[in-house]
Amino acid sequence: MTTHNEFSRCVAQYDPHALPVSAAQAITRQWATPVTAVERVALRDALDRVLAVDIVSPIDVPSHVNSAMDGYAFNGVALRSGAQSVELTVVGKALAGHPFDGHVGAAQCVRVMTGACVPEGCDTVVPQELVERNADSASIMFAADAVEAGANRRLAGEDLARGHVALHAGRVIRASDLGLLASLGIGEINVRRRLRVAFFSTGDELRSVGEPLDPGAVYDSNRYTLFAMLRRLNVEALDLGVIRDEPAALEAALRSAAESADVVLTSGGVSVGEADFTRQLLQTFGDVAFWSLAMRPGRPLAFGRVWSGEHPGLGRPALFFGLPGNPVAVMVTFYQIVREVLLLMSGVASQPLPLIHAASLRPIRKRAGRTEFQRGIACQAANGQWQVTPTGSQSSGVLSSMSEANCFIVLGHEEGDIGEGERVSIMLFHGLI
Structure with missing residues (x-):
């Protein structure tokens, strides 16, 4: 059976009655074991998923030396003549996808468009805005100091070289990453399976939206904020509804949640009120690392582990967060304590929130x-x-x-x-x- 010391090892200021926030974050990080299952998904289904393995580029990006702008490609040796201006004969044109494959002499140039292959023998591109063209466009002239040798071209592999890591495991795939992967010709990637998080609210006073309000009753807002916050993290959210303040119902809900989810979140039921049964139940078939933080709002917050079996160690385990019942405290504790754990368990590389x-x-x-x-x-x-x-x-x-x-x-x-x-x-x- 897990003890408080196992949850809190190597953490200073351990006090389960009023734990400093930094110590609580350290304890919860210790138990954030990433999911191991991997799924292969198409790029269009990969947005916001967590990359399971490094992506190594199979090609150079760009795959060829190309022009960074519309202009004229030529050999930079022409700039070393000592003359104040350079005159070149135009011998062809190169468009993106339609390279020029002829010979380019020392006093010649090729009209190039952005992204077009720079012809063999050329190493410099002069922007079209800096040149003067003769009437029949057969030649151009520009000032020798208008451009430096080697300018305005993108080298093969300059963005990403073949064999180099394009994206590291643990990255949450963004829209720009989809474009990058597509540019490598990669159509499917390996991602971690989505973390499963079960959540429910506790309290006899709670009513779901659409139900009439009895005297003393309030609408349950916490499940909606929890659902939204979980959705932002792209986890699989399992809404178990409202559970009444009745030990048997709470125990059944917790066991069911542990059986189906990696993490269980509850709101309400962890303070010291007479009807707060959640904390009492955890002491019979779960492990509790702490249940109160030196934090405002959010002092009553329980963290530990619940099991789907009758005793700790029996059945399937799930991490447990018993959040406060007050709506703001639910959101604050989620963002300051729970969020990082869910990301780490999803396989995301640590991403501290910036201050x-x-x-x-x-x-x-x-x-x-x-x-x-x-x-x-x-x-x-x-x-x-x-x-x-x-x-x-x-x-x-x-x-x-x-x-x-x-x-x-x-x-x-x-x-x-x-x-x-x-x-x-x-x-x-x-x-x-």
Whole structure:
């Protein structure tokens, strides 16, 4: 049976009751084992998939020396005559896909279009805008200092040489990568299978969209934000709905989720309320590494492992994240704790979220001893410097603050109050949410 020490080995400040965010991130990274199964997919189905093996270029890109612009190709030796101008006879034309295969003499040139093969014996291209053509276009003239020898041509293999790695394993395939792979003549690639993540909400007060609201009931928003955040990561999301605060129902849901998924996410049910059964159940057929963070919002967050069998070690295991019930806390804990684990388990090379510095336009109250992720509105001043304003109420139940904001204001574990004009770290939502 896994112990707390196994989950927390090599992690300083281990305290399952109130773990610093950095320590929680270190623990969860230890248990982020990538999926091993590999699938072969066509390029059109590869967007946002995780590359399983390095792609080695089978050809040179470009495959031939070609012109970088429309102009005239000639031998750069003609520039060394000492004369102020160069006059060349035009002996042919080269178009992309239609090379010139004749002989080009020392005082001759070939009209070339962008992407066309530079003829044998030519090593320089003068742009068409810099030349004067005679009336019958049989010859051209240009200043000798208008171009240097070897200019305006792209060498074979200059972009990517045959045998070199074009894309490394662990890369999330982007639109530009599809184009690159197509340029290599590659039509199928090996990718990791998509991570399977099961999620559900807990609480007798929750109602699904479309159901009437009884007194004291609220609509379940967390499953929609979780679904959207999971979809952004291109994992296979399994929505198990709303599970009532009843031990047998919760146990069945957790076992079923562990049987079918690599990771199980729940929202609600991990604090210290009388009806919060999830944490109690995990202690019977799961392993819990921690259940509370020195973090705001998101203090009640459980992490461990659940098993589909009756006891730990029996059946199929899945990593477990018990997220808070408050909507903002769900999103904050997902992005600060869960997201990296899901990416690592998907086989993605580590991609820490970037932080930038900004001046706070308002004072911010902050208690040392916990990490805070406040919602803010960031913009660039006229001088190009970033500045940020908190959105107002930072309650973890005010979901509208996430829609209004465009960044997290990240206040470190040891930081205290922030004065107006002081620099803070911010994490922009663009590309994240």
